[in-house]
Amino acid sequence: xxxxxxxxxxxxxxxxxxxxxxxxxxxxxxxxxxxxxxxxxxxxxxxxxxxxxxxxxxxxxxxxxxxxxxxxxxxxxxxxxxxxxxxxxxxxxxxxxxxxxxxxxxxxxxxxxxxxxxxxxxxxxxxxxxxxxxxxxxxxxxxxxxxxxxxxxxxxxxxxxxxxxxxxxxxxxxxx
Numbered sequence: 001x002x003x004x005x006x007x008x009x010x011x012x013x014x015x016x017x018x019x020x021x022x023x024x025x026x027x028x029x030x031x032x033x034x035x036x037x038x039x040x041x042x043x044x045x046x047x048x049x050x051x052x053x054x055x056x057x058x059x060x061x062x063x064x065x066x067x068x069x070x071x072x073x074x075x076x077x078x079x080x081x082x083x084x085x086x087x088x089x090x091x092x093x094x095x096x097x098x099x100x101x102x103x104x105x106x107x108x109x110x111x112x113x114x115x116x117x118x119x120x121x122x123x124x125x126x127x128x129x130x131x132x133x134x135x136x137x138x139x140x141x142x143x144x145x146x147x148x149x150x151x152x153x154x155x156x157x158x159x160x161x162x163x164x165x166x167x168x169x170x171x172x173x174x175x176x
Contacts, residue, residue, distance in 0.1 A: 008063065014039040014046070015060035018053060019097050022104045027053060054109050057101065061113040064090070068117065080127060080172070081165040088149070088161035095153045102150055115142035141172070 001009070017039035021030045030053060036043050050056050068090050091098060101110060119138045121127045145168065152164060159167065 010039075010041055010045060011056075011060055011063065014041055014050075014056055018056055019100055022100055027104050027106070054106065057106060057109045058113060061109065062116065064094070065113055065117040069120070081162075081169045083121065083126060084145075084165035084168045085161045087145075088152070088164040091149055091153070092157055092161060095157065098149070099153055107146065107150070111139070111142045111146045114146055115139050118142055118145075144171070 014035065017035055018030070020038060021035060032043060032046055035053070036046055050059070068087060098110065101107070115138045118127070118141050122138070148164070148168065148171075152159065
């Protein structure tokens with residue numbers, strides 16, 4: 001296993017351990033020692049790589065969003081509906097952890113991650129804005145998408161990811 005794979009494996013371990021602990025207790029009650037023990041990583045690893053428990057989530061979700069970006073680049077036609085369809089497919093797979101994080105009061109972490117990805121999609125030309133981009137565009141979109149995502153998951157994900165892409169396209173007035 002190469003160094004990048006080891007790094008990713010450890011990130012997954014500590015993220016999964018954090019989710020496991022969040023099922024049992026509040027974020028504020030999770031100690032670094034306990035987290036490292038459950039994750040089977042050293043405290044040195046934690047302190048060398050993370051500033052906080054939220055940082056673990058941000059790093060993992062950033063990696064997850066990178067995987068999302070790679071998936072969208074594989075799509076034949078990349079438009080807003082395609083981007084949102086791929087995103088909602090990914091989130092359907094991660095629904096349990098998304099709800100767990102939201103219930104732990106970490107919705108802002110989910111929004112921050114999406115905001116970063118959305119800004120990147122704009123910069124790379126995948127998202128063609130219908131109106132002028134300003135400093136609030138990405139945070140508005142991120143907050144809206146995460147709110148819709150949470151409601152979709154909480155209501156049982158009755159719509160398909162494709163339908164969610166179409167719904168968001170209409171809500172945000174994007175061309176198909």
